Amino acid sequence: MEEMKHYPDPAKVREELVGKYPAKVAKKRTKSIVINDPETRPEVQANVRTVPGIITQRGCSYAGCKGVVLGPTRDIVNIVHGPIGCSFYAWLTRRNQTRPETPEHENYITYCFSTDMQEENVVFGGEKKLKQAIQEAYDLFHPKSIAIFSTCPVGLIGDDVHAASKEMREKFGDCNVFGFSCEGYRGVSQSAGHHIANNGVFKHIVGRNNTIKEGKFKLNLLGEYNIGGDAFEIERIFEKAGLTLVASFSGNSTVGQLENSHTADLNVIMCHRSINYMGEMMETKYGIPWMKVNFVGAESTAKSLRKIAEYFDDEELKARVEAVIAEEMPKVKAVIDEIRPRTEGKTAMLFVGGSRAHHYQDLFTELGMTTVAAGYEFAHRDDYEGRHVLPSIKVDADSKNIEELKITADPELYQPRKTEAELEALKEKGLEINGYEGMMKQMMKKSLVVDDVSHYESEKLIEIYKPDIFCAGIKEKYVVQKMGVPLKQLHSYDYGGPYTGFIGATNFYRDIDRMVNNPVWKLIKAPWEKAGNGKSTELEASYVTQ
Amino acid sequence: MLLRHTPKEVKAREGLTINPAKTCQPIGAMYAALGIHGCLPHSHGSQGCCSYHRSTLTRHYKEPVMAATSSFTEGASVFGGQANLLQSIETIFSVYDPDIIAVHSTCLSETIGDDLQQITKKASDDGKIPEGKYVIYASTPSFVGSHVTGYANMVTGIAEQFAKSTGEQKDQINIIAGWMEPSDMREIKRLSKELGVKIVLFPDTSDVLDAPQTGKHEFYPKGGTTIEELISVGDSKCSLALGCISAEPAAIALDKRCKVPFETVDMPIGLSATDRFIMSLSKAAGVDVPDEITDERGRLIDVMTDMEQYFYGKKVALFGDPDQLIPLTEFLLDLNMKPIHIVSGTPGQRFEKRMKEILQRIPEANFKNGLNADMFLLHQWMKNEPVDLLIGNTYGKYIARDENTPFIRFGFPILDRIGHSYFPNVGYAGSLRLIEKILGAFMDRQDREAPEEKFELVM
Incomplete structure (x- = not known):
């Protein structure tokens, strides 16, 4: 990734972000504000308690x-x-x-x-x-x-x-x-609840129905919640490509699908943070490998489809996937060609969720926009730095309280979908099986990574960087917009979407174009405010004679 | 059908509430605290409470809603939340610098028995509250009452913790706002000004939750009742409480503490309740009602007479909060309509008593409040006896669509339309707006569904 040029010095920005905090708070927050290096990926303090009194985005x-x-x-x-x-x-x-x-x-x-x-x-x-x-x-x-x-x-x-x-x-x-x-009160954010949900669904639902669904290439879509119809678009693409969706966890799903999900041959994971536990547990108990995908962004969708085809290693599937991409991409390109001249060179900030702040960077890249700062609301270090850091993550008191299920291979149903040799061969080809490299690898050198950003820090970041768009949630929406900066909600999509797949990408391009180029942002000041106060300006009109 | 599983047959439920017509206390406390100038509401509980309340209020107002949280973890839940609250107070004053922190409790902090009075006293004793700044509190356990109770408790807390009696009466009248919109509070202030009465309105969310777009985020917007005004309410001539559930408790507290006599009137929604409000305020202040107000009333009555044919006999189902439902039901009767199904999740016998009085003319009317008085029941009643109009918050749209019933959004929360924060529902002007909406709903339906030969140009 290239280096950020013409932007403020991130070290000074960090000092300014924590400058107003009491000393202890400043010390703690500094560890969660990191100057990115995509190569070394420095440690980001994440999944730790929010300081009481800090206005946080987090929920429970x-x-x-x-x-x-x-x-x-x-x-x-x-x-x-x-x-x-x-x-x-x-x-x-x-x-x-x-x-x-x-x-x-x-x-x-x-x-x-x-x-x-x-x-x-x-x-x-x-x-x-x-x-x-x-x-x-x-x-x-x-x-x-x-x-x-x-x-x-x-x-x-x-x-x-x-x-x-x-x-x-x-x-x-x-x-x-x-x-x-x-x-x-369990854990430090929504994240604890994801884990608890994964455990419960795995214990009480998955594996209750062994009926094998018809279809040659069967997979589950994990961590896709069908907000704004995202899962519908992915379902459309899967169907076109000849992929059989057994279950989606959990957008547009039924209990019946979840009960049957262990019969799939691959788990693809969208939101790593909220559902990676399920991928891991299903791998251990049933032998189903998982793979991180991203259907946010047209290029990312194409890439993810190719990864799936590579996994199933079937020439017919590969050809079909290529045909789908060849058919869909020109429509996407037509839109991006029209829009990109208006968005190129603009800047974005994303502070949201546990994977969205990463996924949506792909769409901004497609728009020619730079992400100057980003961070998650409730993610863990592996979502920033990559899963290789998992062994080094310290389990603190808050995480210890969340049950870790002891999973072993099912004596009857465990059936490795790929042999060790096959998995190795796939890895050789660059296919990331059971892995995720995190957000930082993709972000520019010297961009800022901030975990659990506070209200105060958000305002400061906006003042310093003056981004063209800020992405967060409903609580931040109107605060940021009052500052004259459009905010794109990436939980609710401002009631639009879908944003996944090929159709979703074009929806997003159009929405961002509309938002960053809306003339309303230039109308905020009243004419008399622009000219100084009406009372103090001299009358400039002259008497017109005929 | 969006609510396809709702059966027509009504069976009593005791354990399960379905589609509630209420929410919990803390959000009301948060809303009330936003009506104090320079105040940061603080939720003493898990992060989720604060996040949910801010989200819901933000969706309703499309405005910034700032509030902080004690961010309880499991440790705090076991050992008590004192340390969290003390740290919150310190952090908030150094980072967000409010004049007041208004702390409310949650089901979590109440269950473990945190005592807000004792903790805020400790904060004060430990020097954590800067000179001239305040930390006030209200106990708002989510397992008692409803969001309306929480609002009332915080307003009471504000009155009790600020009001001072100097012994010297001020020529001003307190108006204690029940849970109403910023637009309504603005209208109350306008009406009082028309009457020539000096009032202190509290809380007052106008110029807070309807703030202008200026390109600058004002963390503490210019609106809200000021500390000085709040201290002075103890010296006012009297208090007028707008609503027996959401406003009266604060008036009682003020009477007890500072001997400020009070009168409770209904929230001025509709003709009769506005008449009573104007009468009470003019009487309390000893002023005559100016012609401007009489004319406003006249315009409302004029429309009521002009359009009377469209109202007559129309059946209405409504749900929401008692202080709004009481005068609204009365207004529907003034319009010659038939409110027949009414639910409110907020408990209290006052509602039942008032409804019984108001609905004497409609013996077949169903009304219920408190436990299991939910929208599921209301929907079932509607399936048994259909109505011409449904009035309630945004969640009503699911019933309205399934039953093909004209629907007016009224109450809290309204998540899918704007207007409620800008245009009042109270006063004669607000009543006129309500009538416009009711007629619009009926007439849009008539225009949509009338056979071609019966499609009317003039209505």
């Missing part, structure tokens, strides 16, 4: 578990055990689109279920009310599955959601009831 474990991972599966009745708010705030707010097979098929995504815990439940225990709620959900809907999500008070008062779930599961016989201990 429950949000990661229920909101992110389990939310998008349409036929699970997701009951939130706790006071009403937690369920209310996660109600439809993540834009996980879903397309039931028929108008009669199950879809509970539009519903919000809660035990609406009251003071007496906190004092005397809430298990009875929980069981009552599960019974009522079963009687009303007869769903295939009911999932229970614990909120903060549940863990503290000692309600056993797992025992309650088991009891009800056994009572019903035809409904899979399972619980998650995803109390908001």
Whole structure:
């Protein structure tokens, strides 16, 4: 990667970012603000506690578990055990689109279920009310599955959601009831909830149905949540390329698909942060290798398709993938040729998620834009520096509290999809199996990498770099825009999308072109403000005679 | 169908709430604190609470919503959150420099028994609160009441912790705003000015959550009730509380603490409630109602008479918060409409009592509040007895689409339209806006669905 030129000195920027903090806070934050070197990839302090009082982008474990991972599966009745708010705030707010097979098929995504815990439940225990709620959900809907999500008070008062779930599961016989201990205080961010969700889905859903789906090239798509229809676009491309999607974790998915997912021959991972645990566990138990892909960006999509074809090592598939790329790319190129002259040379900042701040850099590169600073909201060091750092990551008290499942090969179902020799051969060809190199490798030398950026740091960064666009979430949207800089939401896409695949790339190009070139940003100052204050300026008009 | 699993048959539920018509206390506390000038709301709990509340308020206002969090981890949950709050206070004053930090609790900090009064006292004793700065607090456990309760608790906290009585009465009247929009608060101030009454309105989110685009982010926008004003409310002649659930508790506290007498009136939504508000305020201040206000009222009545045929007998389902639903239901009756299904997730007997009085003319009306009074039940009622209009927050659009029912967005949160923060629902002007919306909903439907030969030019 080339070096950043004509930009502020990153070392000085870092000093300025932490300058106002109390000494201890400054010391801590400095470790999370790193001057990038794509070759050496210096250590980024990540996945550590946010300093209390700092205005952070981060949410909680429950949000990661229920909101992110389990939310998008349409036929699970997701009951939130706790006071009403937690369920209310996660109600439809993540834009996980879903397309039931028929108008009669199950879809509970539009519903919000809660035990609406009251003071007496906190004092005397809430298990009875929980069981009552599960019974009522079963009687009303007869769903295939009911999932229970614990909120903060549940863990503290000692309600056993797992025992309650088991009891009800056994009572019903035809409904899979399972619980998650995803109390908001666990871990340091949403990330803990992802891990807890992965564990629960793996324990309670994956592997329950051994039916082998038809199709020559069967794969699962992991860490794709179908926000704005992203998964629909990937599904379209897979179908065209002759790839059979067994299950998506979890955009546009059903429990049935997840139960059957261990019959696939490859797991491709979109969001490494939220779902890598699943890839690892399925590899160990069933012998399915995983591969990091990125369908955000047209070039990245083409690259990812080629990697998949290379993995299956089938000439017919390779030819078909090339045919798809050849058919799709000219349409993308037509759009980029029109737009790029207007976006070339502009700058972007991305502070969002656990993989989006990386993925979307590909789209900006395609637009000829430079990412001057980026960071994740809840990622770990491996998402920045690459998985080679995994052995050196210290497990702190907050991470220790998250269960690590002990997985072993399944005595009957373990079946390595590739031999060691085959995997080695693929690696020789440059195929990254079970690996991820992280964000920093792709970013320019001397660009800034900031983990868990605070509100204060964001404002400073904008003041210093004056980027043409800032990418983050809803909480940052209007703050940044009040500063006169357009903000692209990369959780909700500002209610647009899809942004994946070939169609998604063109959607994104158009949206960014619109945003960075919108004349409204030049209209902010009133004419009298531009000319100094109206009161103080001399009357300039002259008397016109005919 | 988006809500395809909702059956027509109503069965009693005790454990499961489905599609709630309420949310939890802390978000109300956060909203109330934003109505104080130079104040940073602080959520004493897990990060998720603060993140969710800021997100929801931001989606509703399309404005910056700044707030901090104690960022509880498992350790804090076991050992107590005192250290987190003390560190938060220190960090906030050095980095964000507010005049006031308004701390509210959450279900987490309440369950472990954190005592906000004791911790803020310790912060003060330890010198963590700079001279001239304040840390105020409200206890807002999520497992009690609703978002409306949280709002009321924070407003009460503001009154209790700022108001001082010097013994010298000021020629001003406190208006304690129930949970209303910045546009509504602006309208209350305008009406008071028309009446010529000096008021202190608190909280006041106008010029905070409807701030102009200037190219500069004002961390503390120019709006909000000032500290000086808040201290002075203890010397006011009296208080007018707008809403028995969200505003009255603060008025009671002020009466107890500073002997400021109060009157509770309904939030001035619709004709009759606005009439009562104007009467009470003019009486309290000893002023006559100027012709301008009488004319405003006259314009509202004029439209009500002009368009009466479109309102008559129309059935309405509504959901939301009690302080809005009470006067709104009354207004619908003034319009000769039939509110027949009403739910509010916010508990309290006042709602039931008032609704019973207001709905005497409609014996078939269903209304329920508190536990399990949710939108699922409302939808079921609508399936049994369809309505011509649904009024409620954005979540109502799913029911409206499934049932092909005209729908007006009203209440909190409104996530998919703008206007609520800019144009009031209160006062005669706000009532006129409501009427315009109601007529628009009916007439758009008529225009869309009328057979060609019955398509009307003039309506």
